[in-house]
């Protein structure tokens with residue numbers, strides 16, 4: 001690991017001001033610190049954002065759940081309000097990594113990192129989330145750009161993520177047995193006027209499946225998925241699963257998700 005300066009911000013304004021040049025934000029450190037240790041990334045300054053008041057916490061209304069960026073996965077998983085309003089979101093948070101990761105890792109860090117196999121990005125797409133940054137509001141559909149790439153500009157701080165409350169929803173993943181990252185994870189959300197289906201782990205970034213959304217919009221049932229053909233073209237192929245197996249898993253996970261809605 002290369003040397004860096006450690007700075008702690010007391011406000012979002014101070015964090016944004018400190019984040020110039022080769023600086024980056026430090027939240028739970030669950031992804032950033034290993035990247036630094038493996039020399040996959042190097043920064044001159046790490047700006048600790050965990051002490052910023054108001055950046056953590058959960059606000060629930062009848063239409064949405066707004067979660068502060070430094071809220072940990074464990075806090076989301078154990079929130080009674082989240083469990084009541086969008087149970088699938090609690091289940092997702094409870095299935096991330098292990099207790100250590102869930103007690104340090106944050107929702108803001110997870111989506112800023114945009115790991116292709118991360119869970120929260122799929123919730124953002126399926127639940128039509130809005131990403132609130134210190135500068136603007138970004139719809140989830142425009143936020144995830146590619147592998148570890150997002151719409152965030154240099155030094156742009158995520159303040160909160162706001163999820164729309166669906167009529168019903170479910171998230172099911174086939175986890176890697178070691179890390180618990182998704183080999184394939186599917187999030188299905190049924191709203192009054194549309195069905196949204198997002199897939200993580202299968203491609204170079206999270207994506208929505210238009211084929212599955214179209215079929216489920218006209219017939220929201222597990223059997224409706226039988227006639228959908230999921231192409232393996234462009235899907236990930238690695239030591240964990242071939243592209244063809246991932247295409248198969250997308251259908252299996254979707255069927256399970258719809259059945260458990």
Ligand SMILES: Cc1cc2nc3c(=O)[nH]c(=O)nc-3n(C[C@H](O)[C@H](O)[C@H](O)COP(=O)(O)OP(=O)(O)OC[C@H]3O[C@@H](n4cnc5c(N)ncnc54)[C@H](O)[C@@H]3O)c2cc1C
Nearest residue numbers: 027028029030031032097105106108109118119158180181
């Ligand atoms: C062993 C292990 C298993 C894991 N398993 C899973 C899993 O099953 N599913 C899953 O989804 N994830 C998994 N993770 C990742 C975990 O969820 C991390 O918490 C997450 O990827 C990063 O969150 P963090 O708060 O630790 O961010 P950090 O590591 O502190 O930061 C990650 C990146 O986000 C940036 N960042 C952080 N906060 C903000 C912000 N508010 N605004 C802008 N940029 C910000 C940082 O600058 C950095 O570039 C695992 C991690 C480990 C180590």
